Amino acid sequence: MKFNQSNIKKAKKYLDRNYCIGVPTETVYGLAANAYSHQAIKRIFRLKKRPKSNPLIVHYSNISDLKKDCILNKKFRKLYKKFSPGPITYILNLSKSSKISKIVTNNNKSLAVRFPKHRIFKRLLSKLNYPLAAPSANIFSKLSPVQASDVKEDFGNKIKYILDGGKSKIGLESTIIDIRKEPKILRLGGLEVSKIKKILGGKIKININPKKIFSSGQSRLHYSPGIPLRMNVTKVKKNEAYLLLKKRKKNHANYFYLSKKNNLKQAAKNLYSSLRKIKNKGYKSIAVEKIRNIGIGQSINDRLKRASKF
Ligand code: TXA
Ligand code: MG
Numbered sequence: 001m002k003f004n005q006s007n008i009k010k011a012k013k014y015l016d017r018n019y020c021i022g023v024p025t026e027t028v029y030g031l032a033a034n035a036y037s038h039q040a041i042k043r044i045f046r047l048k049k050r051p052k053s054n055p056l057i058v059h060y061s062n063i064s065d066l067k068k069d070c071i072l073n074k075k076f077r078k079l080y081k082k083f084s085p086g087p088i089t090y091i092l093n094l095s096k097s098s099k100i101s102k103i104v105t106n107n108n109k110s111l112a113v114r115f116p117k118h119r120i121f122k123r124l125l126s127k128l129n130y131p132l133a134a135p136s137a138n139i140f141s142k143l144s145p146v147q148a149s150d151v152k153e154d155f156g157n158k159i160k161y162i163l164d165g166g167k168s169k170i171g172l173e174s175t176i177i178d179i180r181k182e183p184k185i186l187r188l189g190g191l192e193v194s195k196i197k198k199i200l201g202g203k204i205k206i207n208i209n210p211k212k213i214f215s216s217g218q219s220r221l222h223y224s225p226g227i228p229l230r231m232n233v234t235k236v237k238k239n240e241a242y243l244l245l246k247k248r249k250k251n252h253a254n255y256f257y258l259s260k261k262n263n264l265k266q267a268a269k270n271l272y273s274s275l276r277k278i279k280n281k282g283y284k285s286i287a288v289e290k291i292r293n294i295g296i297g298q299s300i301n302d303r304l305k306r307a308s309k310f
Helices: 004-016 040-048 063-069 074-083 119-126 149-160 193-200 264-280 294-309
Strands: 021-022 030-034 056-058 088-094 112-113 175-180 183-188 241-244 255-257 284-289
Touching: 004 021, 004 030, 004 119, 021 119, 021 149, 030 040, 063 112, 074 088, 074 193, 149 264, 175 193, 241 264, 255 264, 264 294
Parallel strands: 056 112, 088 175, 241 255, 241 284
Antiparallel strands: 021 030, 088 112, 175 183
């Protein structure tokens, strides 16, 4: 995607007026608005039809801006150095002087923060004097968007502008880690947990299915294509779409490929767009072949499992 100065200006114009816009990130597209403005943040919740109890992730372009709103610690610095900008979100404590709208956190004292890697989004952030709250740009519990046209599909003319940055490279949401005390993974995502483990050492709790559902990404009915989905399928039914990890010799009209050569990264990138394509073609159900539960495969399986609860 070509870098376009005038598009960034346009995006900034809407954001400065507290409107929401679609933004590209390396994980999925976001629905962004000024994190310091109550009015802007209310608009995000209204547009997404998102429960107020689900706090938002705030996106920064550098640490010195983050310091104004959050209390940083050693674990954060270690992980930041290695993985940011990139597909990891940190839960930190808000600082007393923080200007983040209380609606972002639903009055909680912690904040989810992320440094996105997409160069157009980074460029946009560097032009603003406030950070951007941005949940994934989909209606609550629907499939996440990985390109501008997906955002358009959910919101149409209800949002003022979508900054087009091509297809998201990673295709799955960021991995969320709470590092206020003992490290705890709250959502599997674009960054593999084993890589985080290597940097932090010791044990990392995985708490992706808590009894009390707090995080929308932890909700069971989530990431849903809106039609039933079965996992680990070896025999596809008639009229069912079959989602596969590698090309078959014999092709069928109902075969869809996440990757040509059994590549998990590529499969992650293509997951949401494949599910969307199948749904839009009018299939009434989806069968997915077994996906290796290693590395990013764990994040793919996490999303499929939640989608299968439809
Ligand atoms: O990759 C991503 O993270 C994308 C892009 C746009 O950056 N954003 C994204 O946002 O996935 P969203 O709102 O769809 O998911 C954010 C998740 C939610 O599950 C929310 O409940 C959780 O982060 N969250 C936000 N603040 C939190 C906090 N203080 N403690 C625990 N979880 C939090
Ligand atoms: Mg989401």
